[in-house]
Amino acid sequence: MANVHDRHHLISEIDDEVNPGPMNIQFDSSDLRSKRPFYIEPTNIVNVNDVIQRVSDHASALDKRIHYYSRLSTPADKALIAPDHVVPAPEECYVYSPLGSAYKLQSYTEGHGKNTSLVTIFMIWNTMMGTSILSIPWGIKQAGFTTGMCVIVLMGLLTLYCCYRVVKSRSMIPSLDTSTWEYPDVCRYYFGSFGQWSSLLCSLVSLIGAMIVYWVLMSNFLFNTGKFIFNFIHHINDSDTVLRTNNSSPVICPSAGSGDYPDNDSMIFYANDTGVQQFEKWWNRSKTVPFYLIGLLLPLLNFKSPSFFSKFNILGTVSVLYLIFLVTLKTIRLGFHLEFHWFVSTEFFVPEIRLQFPQLTGVLTLAFFIHNCIITLLKNNKNQENNVRDLCIAYMLVTLTYLYIGILVFASFPSPPLSKDCIEQNFLDNFPSNDILSFIARIFLLFQMMTVYPLLGYLARVQLLGHVFGDIYPSIFHVLVLNIIIVGAGVIMACFYPNIGGIIRYSGAACGLAFVFIYPSLIYIISLRREERLTWPRLIFHICIIILGLANLIFQFFM
Amino acid sequence: MEECGSEKKMEKENLGPRMDPPLGEPQGSLGWVLPNTAMKKKVLLMGKSGSVDVEHSHVQFLGNLVLNLWDCGGQDSFMENYFTSQRDNIFQNVEVLIYVFDVESRELEKDMHYYQSCLEAILQNSPDARIFCLVHKMDLVQEDQRDLIFREREEDLRRLSRPLECSCFRTSIWDETLYKAWSSIVYHLIPNVQQLEMNLRNFAEIIEADEVLLFERATFLVISHYQCKEQRDAHRFEKISNIIKQFKLSCSKLAASFQSMEVRNSNFAAFIDIFTSNTYVMVVMSDPSIPSAATLINIRNARKHFEKLERVDGPKQCLLMC
Numbered sequence: 001m002a003n004v005h006d007r008h009h010l011i012s013e014i015d016d017e018v019n020p021g022p023m024n025i026q027f028d029s030s031d032l033r034s035k036r037p038f039y040i041e042p043t044n045i046v047n048v049n050d051v052i053q054r055v056s057d058h059a060s061a062l063d064k065r066i067h068y069y070s071r072l073s074t075p076a077d078k079a080l081i082a083p084d085h086v087v088p089a090p091e092e093c094y095v096y097s098p099l100g101s102a103y104k105l106q107s108y109t110e111g112h113g114k115n116t117s118l119v120t121i122f123m124i125w126n127t128m129m130g131t132s133i134l135s136i137p138w139g140i141k142q143a144g145f146t147t148g149m150c151v152i153v154l155m156g157l158l159t160l161y162c163c164y165r166v167v168k169s170r171s172m173i174p175s176l177d178t179s180t181w182e183y184p185d186v187c188r189y190y191f192g193s194f195g196q197w198s199s200l201l202c203s204l205v206s207l208i209g210a211m212i213v214y215w216v217l218m219s220n221f222l223f224n225t226g227k228f229i230f231n232f233i234h235h236i237n238d239s240d241t242v243l244r245t246n247n248s249s250p251v252i253c254p255s256a257g258s259g260d261y262p263d264n265d266s267m268i269f270y271a272n273d274t275g276v277q278q279f280e281k282w283w284n285r286s287k288t289v290p291f292y293l294i295g296l297l298l299p300l301l302n303f304k305s306p307s308f309f310s311k312f313n314i315l316g317t318v319s320v321l322y323l324i325f326l327v328t329l330k331t332i333r334l335g336f337h338l339e340f341h342w343f344v345s346t347e348f349f350v351p352e353i354r355l356q357f358p359q360l361t362g363v364l365t366l367a368f369f370i371h372n373c374i375i376t377l378l379k380n381n382k383n384q385e386n387n388v389r390d391l392c393i394a395y396m397l398v399t400l401t402y403l404y405i406g407i408l409v410f411a412s413f414p415s416p417p418l419s420k421d422c423i424e425q426n427f428l429d430n431f432p433s434n435d436i437l438s439f440i441a442r443i444f445l446l447f448q449m450m451t452v453y454p455l456l457g458y459l460a461r462v463q464l465l466g467h468v469f470g471d472i473y474p475s476i477f478h479v480l481v482l483n484i485i486i487v488g489a490g491v492i493m494a495c496f497y498p499n500i501g502g503i504i505r506y507s508g509a510a511c512g513l514a515f516v517f518i519y520p521s522l523i524y525i526i527s528l529r530r531e532e533r534l535t536w537p538r539l540i541f542h543i544c545i546i547i548l549g550l551a552n553l554i555f556q557f558f559m
Numbered sequence: 560m561e562e563c564g565s566e567k568k569m570e571k572e573n574l575g576p577r578m579d580p581p582l583g584e585p586q587g588s589l590g591w592v593l594p595n596t597a598m599k600k601k602v603l604l605m606g607k608s609g610s611v612d613v614e615h616s617h618v619q620f621l622g623n624l625v626l627n628l629w630d631c632g633g634q635d636s637f638m639e640n641y642f643t644s645q646r647d648n649i650f651q652n653v654e655v656l657i658y659v660f661d662v663e664s665r666e667l668e669k670d671m672h673y674y675q676s677c678l679e680a681i682l683q684n685s686p687d688a689r690i691f692c693l694v695h696k697m698d699l700v701q702e703d704q705r706d707l708i709f710r711e712r713e714e715d716l717r718r719l720s721r722p723l724e725c726s727c728f729r730t731s732i733w734d735e736t737l738y739k740a741w742s743s744i745v746y747h748l749i750p751n752v753q754q755l756e757m758n759l760r761n762f763a764e765i766i767e768a769d770e771v772l773l774f775e776r777a778t779f780l781v782i783s784h785y786q787c788k789e790q791r792d793a794h795r796f797e798k799i800s801n802i803i804k805q806f807k808l809s810c811s812k813l814a815a816s817f818q819s820m821e822v823r824n825s826n827f828a829a830f831i832d833i834f835t836s837n838t839y840v841m842v843v844m845s846d847p848s849i850p851s852a853a854t855l856i857n858i859r860n861a862r863k864h865f866e867k868l869e870r871v872d873g874p875k876q877c878l879l880m881c
Contacts, residue, residue, distance in 0.1 A: 060794070067805060068804055071805050
């Protein structure tokens with residue numbers, strides 16, 4: 001008979017790697033009014049005996065009264081909602097049994113946030129750190145070293161400013177109670193259902209883009225893992241055929257001489273070893289392995305609730321830390337190989353300033369993307385006045401991490417034998433499959449991605465089916481069709497276009513256009529206009545941001 | 560959804576929004592006496608409503624009293640005209656006038672003016688009517704100021720009401736005061752309440768009950784009660800009332816009507832049942848060894864007695880009785 005107010009933890013534990021996930025999913029309604037009358041002022045807890053605390057008669061009568069009134073009117077009718085001065089401000093929450101006893105819950109809070117600044121910063125960092133970290137060195141290579149570094153810093157600042165606008169957007173809405181709103185709700189307030197649908201679309205673009213990238217990467221890592229194990233068991237050393245460095249820390253250039261597609265060593269021929277040939281036939285990076293994953297992951301996607309998987313979120317942090325460690329170790333072994341050629345491309349080096357830098361900005365748009373759930377993440381901050389400071393610190397840490405990994409991988413890439421152009425879109429591909437350290441990294445990432453993939457699928461399903469059909473689980477048939485489409489897209493990309501850098505930059509620029517560049521600026525301009533505080537400098541500045549976002553997307557197709 | 564209008568009226572802070580006629584048990588006095596509307600006494604409930612669109616409606620309770628709700632002091636001039644033109648009609652045959660004042664109203668003068676004009680009409684048309692004034696929304700006043708403000712208002716109202724006598728209550732829907740106010744109003748409306756109490760006591764002693772409550776059928780206000788020993792919870796009447804009303808709401812959603820309930824555990828047994836045509840009874844027995852059947856038979860037998868009581872000494876209207 002006890003009325004326990006259930007707290008869903010999903011929103012705090014879904015750490016979406018590539019694209020921080022939940023849009024508009026308020027598992028934990030922090031609307032205080034909806035939780036009355038379960039709040040009882042501590043003075044109303046009367047000890048009858050020491051074992052069970054009872055509630056005073058006055059509080060119990062108030063509870064019954066409020067219960068009854070709430071049945072008399074519709075939930076939309078505000079006249080019968082207990083006003084603030086009647087229901088005592090909740091200091092603590094008690095589980096209140098109508099029989100009169102009250103139990104204090106230790107861990108419950110009212111949604112006012114129990115996270116210290118440190119935890120909040122860590123959560124933001126963890127949510128932003130995604131698989132786009134694997135493409136940063138490639139992005140730096142595409143932009144040129146100096147340009148790359150500048151672009152990373154500038155994009156960090158730009159997206160930080162837009163994120164700040166997102167966080168502040170709710171406070172500019174004067175008349176409504178926005179305490180439960182996420183950013184898509186704000187968009188809907190300003191732009192009507194167009195805002196709602198476009199934000200849904202952008203969120204889906206980023207989610208499905210993330211899932212495709214995941215599928216490609218998972219096939220890649222699974223392939224390499226299988227190859228490592230096979231070679232390990234059969235003591236095969238296939239190190240001779242691919243362009244590589246000859247020392248203890250080998251780095252390979254898989255795409256040398258094989259055109260655009262980093263193929264899967266199909267040029268390895270062991271004429272007198274049919275066993276290996278058989279293995280090569282059945283364990284092929286782009287022809288077979290993507291399909292093996294279907295049997296593993298498609299069932300997982302159909303689960304109604306993926307909260308089981310959210311327990312594995314710590315793997316994401318472990319993976320990133322391990323990557324940092326790996327990169328540091330490799331750099332120590334390989335040393336720095338940097339030469340600065342400003343505009344000209346040499347045999348081994350790329351110019352410092354290249355025209356393909358929009359590819360890096362596209363990757364970074366997704367790398368710095370957290371705008372659709374930053375409000376929820378900051379809501380749980382204990383000291384709300386530190387929100388902006390914590391956000392800046394988190395962005396700084398993320399920028400530093402990206403810079404660290406990008407610069408170290410780029411700089412340590414052994415350029416005299418290999419060209420910088422060899423840096424792959426997934427920098428782990430530059431290590432041969434028999435390299436132990438990168439094998440461990442691949443295993444970590446593979447396992448972590450397999451646990452995040454169902455979560456992403458769940459988010460996509462909730463948003464798409466929830467908005468289109470109104471029910472997040474209309475029937476197994478609907479869900480199955482959706483999952484087959486998503487998985488099919490992943491498989492097709494893994495077979496024919498496994499360039500994660502490309503996928504990341506296109507989807508990043510597309511969804512970032514709405515959430516990062518256009519909506520925050522436009523909403524700010526509109527709200528200033530309504531308050532009549534719009535000045536020319538501000539207008540021009542924000543219009544420039546919008547133009548930058550558009551240019552970001554357009555140049556993805558040309559550069 | 561429809562429900563007994565009088566409850567809704569008492570609960571809502573704003574009087575007078577649209578109300579559907581009550582569903583539920585038809586209340587007539589008795590089977591073979593045709594209710595004569597000219598005989599029915601009115602309970603006038605008046606006050607200022609927040610909404611302009613007002614219908615007055617009839618709610619029957621206590622069998623032969625009709626509750627009329629009027630919004631006055633509103634901005635609607637149509638309503639005002641209608642009010643003034645129909646004055647005599649409205650104020651005839653009034654048994655009770657309940658006037659609700661909003662404690663945070665900014666137009667005290669206007670309120671008093673309306674109140675006085677109502678009183679004049681009462682004096683002309685139904686000079687025997689009883690007057691009750693409710694100073695409502697007291698929860699909006701600071702706690703330490705409440706008594707003071709209420710005393711002031713009471714003084715003013717008493718003064719203005721002369722030569723008529725008025726009783727004042729301070730109420731708020733968010734605490735027990737509203738329920739208590741309505742309970743005392745209803746208490747005054749019942750003509751033979753002392754006799755009822757005496758009979759209730761006899762009944763309780765005979766069946767060895769701990770407590771017996773009599774509820775009015777439509778509104779579940781406690782008309783009278785008897786308890787043989789001190790009970791811990793002073794708010795229990797309102798709580799029971801709210802619980803049963805909520806249960807009745809749920810029942811009516813299924814197109815069923817609430818008739819009776821038995822609640823039992825190792826310490827007590829409680830029976831809520833239809834009693835007379837206007838009342839429900841609740842009997843609380845603390846001796847669980849007494850079988851339910853015994854108590855239910857007792858209640859059934861007592862029913863006839865109380866019906867007779869209601870008829871014979873009943874409200875003055877039912878004189879056409881055998």
